[in-house]
Amino acid sequence: MIEIKSYLLKPYVKITDLTAVNKKPNDYFISIQNSKEIKEIKNTIDLNYVSGAICINYYEDPILDFTHWDLVDQLWSYIIDLVEKFESFGNAETYFPDQPIRLELKRINTNLMVVCVDESKHTVESSVFLEKLLDSAEIFFTSMHQYFNINTYSAQLQKIELLRK
Numbered sequence: 440m441i442e443i444k445s446y447l448l449k450p451y452v453k454i455t456d457l458t459a460v461n462k463k464p465n466d467y468f469i470s471i472q473n474s475k476e477i478k479e480i481k482n483t484i485d486l487n488y489v490s491g492a493i494c495i496n497y498y499e500d501p502i503l504d505f506t507h508w509d510l511v512d513q514l515w516s517y518i519i520d521l522v523e524k525f526e527s528f529g530n531a532e533t534y535f536p537d538q539p540i541r542l543e544l545k546r547i548n549t550n551l552m553v554v555c556v557d558e559s560k561h562t563v564e565s566s567v568f569l570e571k572l573l574d575s576a577e578i579f580f581t582s583m584h585q586y587f588n589i590n591t592y593s594a595q596l597q598k599i600e601l602l603r604k
Contacts, residue, residue, distance in 0.1 A: 441563070444472075446508075448490035449469055454508065471583070491508060492507060492508040507556070512583065517535070520598075529546035530546060580596050
């Protein structure tokens with residue numbers, strides 16, 4: 440089973456110890472689906488620098504966790520572009536927007552792919568993984584649009600729709 444969740448970094452919180460963010464993520468992050476907390480802090484979010492995390496677990500094996508936090512809206516955009524390149528060429532890579540973390544997708548065969556995050560490698564079922572990535576990206580961008588009443592992410596939502604066809 441694949442679980443993908445998006446989080447926003449709480450305003451005014453500084454991350455100084457990466458081991459602490461995985462131990463007590465609620466001290467640092469708010470789920471994008473926690474509308475109550477997001478509405479409480481929405482006026483303090485700088486929409487030019489939306490920091491957060493994307494957590495991806497594949498059968499309880501973490502692919503991305505809270506230590507991989509970055510500019511989460513840009514990271515989701517990079518991931519959508521990564522999916523597009525992967526579907527065209529069978530291999531694709533990108534780097535996180537503000538950190539030297541490499542994310543790569545490699546096709547093994549028609550059913551399987553490898554997801555590489557720097558040196559860690561995870562073999563996943565391609566169609567299920569890509570579908571879940573697109574679904575989770577759509578949830579993130581739709582939520583951002585609803586919370587902040589902005590159309591900034593319309594291009595990303597359109598690209599997600601095109602990739603599903």
